[in-house]
Amino acid sequence: MIDLKQLRDDPQRFIDGARAKKIEVDIHHLLRIDEERRTLLADQERKRAEQKKLSKEIGPAIGKLKGQLKSASDEEKDRLEAKIHELESRPIALKAEIHAFEQKIAQIEPEWKDLWLQIPQPPDEDVPKGDSADDNIELRTWQPDWFDPQKSFAENKGFPHRTHLELIRTLNLVDFERAVKMAGTRHYVLTGDGMRLHQAVLRFAFDFITQEHGFTPMSVPVIVREECMVGTGFFPAGRDQAYHIEESRRGTGTDLFLTGTGEVGLMGLHQDEILDPEQLPLQYATVSTCFRREAGAAGKDTAGLYRIHQFDKVEQVVICRADEEESRRWHQKMIDIVEQLLQKLELPYRLLQCCTADLGLKNADMIDIECWMPGRGEEDAEGRPTGAYGETHSASRLYDYQCRRLNMRYRDQDGRNVFCHSLNNTVLASPRILIPLLELYQNEDGSVTVPPPLLPYMNGVERIGSVAAPASAAPGR
């Protein structure tokens, strides 16, 4: 969430920010409620101070009188009791007044908090303005020597390509029918070498980020409490996107939510903590199953492994000091790590600078990486897709927006507690990454060569679908 003091000092900055992000939120209304709340709070506190002062006078006096009462004669008793009663009745009017203020504050507070949580972080000055994802700007592309993005797959490789759906079917790598039987649309079952390849690429990515780049390997919960979802900035705005486990309806326990990214678990780790600045920056990586309802995406990317309810992702986060330069450096570093990874896998990709409209609530800046997928995009004269870039990675820079929500701080040199900065980026998400992997490593005979970096993780399988490779154990086929 944003700093309310900053909002009061310069509301225009946040109004412009929300407008640039195309996010509807009534900032003027929040300012009005905030003002009202503070006035009420001040009035209430004044009354309470009065009450407290009175209490401190009355308390010992009553105590003393009650002591005397015990050993008093009957006529003395009446007199003492009257005196006690008189003392007790003095703050009674204050009590009602304080209660009235309390009620009023409790009435406006939920709306105040809710609005506050919905104010987006203004985009950075150097983020290009735009109206939708179409206005994102291509920063650069990379491709291996054999690949010329100007040419078709057939021109590059010498034979026409099959889409990942076709490859999956002929090579028995995925069983969609049974997955849908069990869990409904947008589910899949990886079979045989499909599962092997999925595990191999995840393990390769996890080893790469933890061994070669020193990120601390972690396992984190994928079932979390609401505070964790709010703290990481996914709630309340993204509530519809998360699967909800209503434990409270059973009469015990609290509700839980399935996380849509390992970021939630990694960032939630240090919620409400004051970190040792000597330990910063924290660099964490996890591989976790991600769950997404894909609400509002009905009819979009319905076929294949592109948009699914459950997948696995290697995620990297950095928690660093509140320093813009350092944040920016880490952002570049995390993108660089992904570029190295994709280059090892020899997957053509492009970097996209997301425009203001595509940033979402919490980001100040976001760079997407898209891999080339021959089976996507517009169709040619023969009805074959001509290929397109498809999103596989997203690197976010958030300043203290997320850590403020999480109440994650460190003590700076002057002894002040400061909110940390946070960043996150995909290292690799599968099975989506299998789409370019399968499509680009396919051979003319319909087999798929295992990318060399994945060989150590493939138990000897070098080529999927060739006679030389061990039979891919597709059950029930």
Place this chain on the structure above:
RNA sequence: GGACAGGUGGCGGAGCGGUUGAACGCGCCGGUCUCGAAAACCGGUAUACCCUUCGGGGUAUCGUGGGUUCGAAUCCCACCCUGUCCGCCA
């Protein structure tokens, strides 16, 4: 799932319903002593928010939320969490 026990400051640990933000100990910071250190001694040592004439003033916080009361760390209720034993279990 059953039966107990318990949640207090960075940590340990007190706390008759009344100047208790909270004794005491440890830790930490500063000082005295010392050639220096240790010990000893002295002093200091929470966070958040609000107001401010920038000197300071105020409120809240003893797991969380309600309630009782003139007044709650202390009494009542609900929830959350932790520990121990039993049962079950990948």
